[in-house]
Structure formats: C-alpha cells, structure tokens
Amino acid sequence: MSKEWPLWEVFIRSQHGLAHKHVGxxxxxxxxxxxxxARDVYTRRNEGLSIWVVRASDIVASQPGDKEPLFDPxxxxxxxxxxxxxxxxxIKHM
Amino acid sequence: xxxxxxxSLLRLGDSTLILSQRLxxxxxxxxxxxxxxxxxNTALDLLGQARLWLTLAGEVEGAxxxxxxxxxxxxxxxxxxxxxxxxxxxxxxxxxxxxxxFDVWHYFLLQELTRSNDERIAAIAAKSVKEVTYxxxxxxxxxxxxxxxxxxxxxxxxxxxxxAWRHTGELFIDDEIDREMAQRGAGCSLAALQAPWYDHxxxxxxxxxxxxxxxxxxxxxxxxxxxQGRHTEALSYVLAEMQSLPRAYPxxxx
Numbered sequence: 001m002s003k004e005w006p007l008w009e010v011f012i013r014s015q016h017g018l019a020h021k022h023v024g025x026x027x028x029x030x031x032x033x034x035x036x037x038a039r040d041v042y043t044r045r046n047e048g049l050s051i052w053v054v055r056a057s058d059i060v061a062s063q064p065g066d067k068e069p070l071f072d073p074x075x076x077x078x079x080x081x082x083x084x085x086x087x088x089x090x091i092k093h094m
Numbered sequence: 095x096x097x098x099x100x101x102s103l104l105r106l107g108d109s110t111l112i113l114s115q116r117l118x119x120x121x122x123x124x125x126x127x128x129x130x131x132x133x134x135n136t137a138l139d140l141l142g143q144a145r146l147w148l149t150l151a152g153e154v155e156g157a158x159x160x161x162x163x164x165x166x167x168x169x170x171x172x173x174x175x176x177x178x179x180x181x182x183x184x185x186x187x188x189x190x191x192x193x194x195x196f197d198v199w200h201y202f203l204l205q206e207l208t209r210s211n212d213e214r215i216a217a218i219a220a221k222s223v224k225e226v227t228y229x230x231x232x233x234x235x236x237x238x239x240x241x242x243x244x245x246x247x248x249x250x251x252x253x254x255x256x257x258a259w260r261h262t263g264e265l266f267i268d269d270e271i272d273r274e275m276a277q278r279g280a281g282c283s284l285a286a287l288q289a290p291w292y293d294h295x296x297x298x299x300x301x302x303x304x305x306x307x308x309x310x311x312x313x314x315x316x317x318x319x320x321x322q323g324r325h326t327e328a329l330s331y332v333l334a335e336m337q338s339l340p341r342a343y344p345x346x347x348x
C-alpha cells in the first residue's frame with residue numbers, strides 16, 4: 001500500500017455557474033476528507049456552491065496521439081455547422 | 095463599567111485569540127499541504143472572531159483600549175482564555191485533540207450565545223457559529239481518521255486525547271460571572287453545555303475506536319483557572335512571542 005494519500009481532482013460549480021469546472025487537484029485519504037480539503041484549498045473566497053471530487057485514477061483521458069481521429073472532423077460537411085439560419089437581433093452571443 | 099460583560103467578552107476573545115496564535119505556529123509545518131491550508135484557515139477564522147469580541151470588550155470597558163491594546167498590551171494574568179487553548183501544539187495529533195475538544199465546546203457555547211439578549215453578543219455568535227460548525231466537522235473527521243488509522247496513529251491519538259483531557263473540566267465550571275451573565279439572559283451556563291459536549295465527543299471517539307477518558311479526570315482543581323487569569327507557563331511563552339513586536343515598537347503599523 002502506498003503511504004501517499006491518493007490524488008483527487010476537484011470540480012467546483014461557482015455561485016452563478018451552470019456547470020462544474022475543473023479547478024485543480026489535491027491529496028486526501030478518502031472522499032469525505034477530499035471534500036473538506038477542497039473546501040479549504042479552493043472555496044475560501046466564495047468561489048463555489050457545489051464541489052465534486054473524483055479519484056484521479058478513475059478519470060480516463062483521451063490520448064494526445066488520438067488528436068486527429070477524434071478532433072479533426074471533415075469540414076466540408078457544411079450541414080454540420082448551423083450557419084444558414086438567420087439569427088434574431090436580440091440574441092447577442094450564440 | 096459592566097464588569098461581568100467585560101470579563102465575559104475577554105474570555106471569548108482571549109480563547110479564540112490564543113488558539114488562533116497557536117494554530118498559526120503550524121503555518122508551513124503541517125504534515126500535508128492540504129492540512130497546512132486548512133489549519134491556517136481555522137486560525138484566521140478564530141482571529142476574526144477574536145477581533146470582534148475584543149473590539150466589543152474595549153467598547154464596553156470604555157477606557158480607550160481597542161482590540162490591539164487588549165491583544166498586545168496585557169500581561170498573562172490579565173488573559174481570560176481557557177487553559178485548553180494555551181496548551182503547546184505538540185505533534186499533529188496533540189493539536190487535533192486540542193482542536194476537537196475545543197471545537198465541540200465552542201460550537202455548543204456559540205449556539206447558546208446566538209440567543210443572548212445582548213444583540214451584539216448574539217450577532218457575533220451567529221457569525222462565528224457558521225465557521226465553527228465547519229471546524230467541528232473537520233476536527234471530528236480527522237480524529238476518526240487518525241484514531242481508526244494505523245496502529246501508531248491510533249496510539250498517538252489516544253495519548254493526545256488523554257493528555258488534553260485534563261484541561262476539559264474547566265470548560266464546564268461556572269463562576270459568579272457566568273452565573274450573572276446567564277441570569278441576565280446575556281450569557282449562558284457552561285454546566286449546561288457538558289451533556290451535549292459529552293455526547294458528541296463520545297460518538298466521535300467511539301467511531302475513532304478510541305477510549306473516552308472518565309469525566310472526573312478533567313475535573314482536578316489544579317487544571318483550571320484560565321478564565322480567572324491563572325495560567326500555565328505556556329501562555330507566557332505564547333505572549334512573549336505574540337507581543338514582542340508591538341512592545342518593542344509601540345504604535346507600529348503595517
């Protein structure tokens with residue numbers, strides 16, 4: 001057994017935020033203490049309303065080498081981009 | 095001057111001030127980065143509370159002493175903190191034991207004070223109890239982790255609880271000032287806090303697989319007196335360090 005506390009990734013939903021955002025990581029012996037620690041490390045200045053912690057080892061990340069097949073779609077399929085719809089004036093950012 | 099009110103405010107202010115000073119000693123030395131941040135956060139919470147209590151004490155006294163004069167220019171026999179908070183940090187388990195036993199008491203005390211008929215006391219208590227609710231949760235969680243941890247951590251935590259225990263009796267002994275404040279509806283009886291304190295502490299120690307010392311062990315008369323100004327030598331060392339700058343450079347500002 002490792003003597004180090006496991007690593008946890010911390011996600012916080014801010015006061016007016018709609019989604020949890022990754023803010024960093026920390027070490028903690030278990031989930032409950034990870035929440036406590038996240039509160040002390042990341043939310044002391046009213047940053048958040050909700051905290052998620054997840055064991056870093058439970059996160060599966062995409063490989064940098066997969067960049068092309070995953071993120072390089074064929075741009076000639078224009079129907080994927082909804083650029084043909086006139087937007088009403090009132091809608092500023094879409 | 096309202097002597098009972100002034101003394102009561104000093105007791106609250108001094109206990110939070112001295113514990114804050116003790117916790118600050120850990121800055122940069124705690125066993126993990128996360129603990130370092132958490133313990134200094136707690137120190138800052140307590141310092142903020144101390145400032146509110148001491149500022150109000152200065153106003154009640156009406157002798158022109160502000161929070162700084164009360165914090166930095168009083169001698170050890172003028173301090174009114176409970177002895178528990180002036181105990182040296184020891185190892186991290188000692189610090190946690192002290193924190194846990196104090197937090198639980200502090201929480202129930204502030205709960206009572208939110209109902210004070212003195213609006214200023216009720217307001218400071220209401221603000222403080224939010225912070226202290228978290229302090230209790232954190233120190234309780236950690237005592238369980240260390241008590242129910244490795245064999246070594248279990249033994250260290252048990253010794254730390256046993257050692258800090260002797261200074262818990264004082265937390266529940268009312269003197270004439272407490273009685274007067276309770277009678278006026280401005281303060282509360284400390285004796286009434288003992289049952290809920292005992293229940294919470296027992297629950298946490300059980301979960302931590304630790305043995306709860308007997309109630310009598312905290313009741314020895316030699317281990318009380320802080321609230322009346324009779325301290326252990328530990329306080330003198332705390333004050334010597336804490337007050338050295340304002341005493342060497344009177345009126346110094348940032």
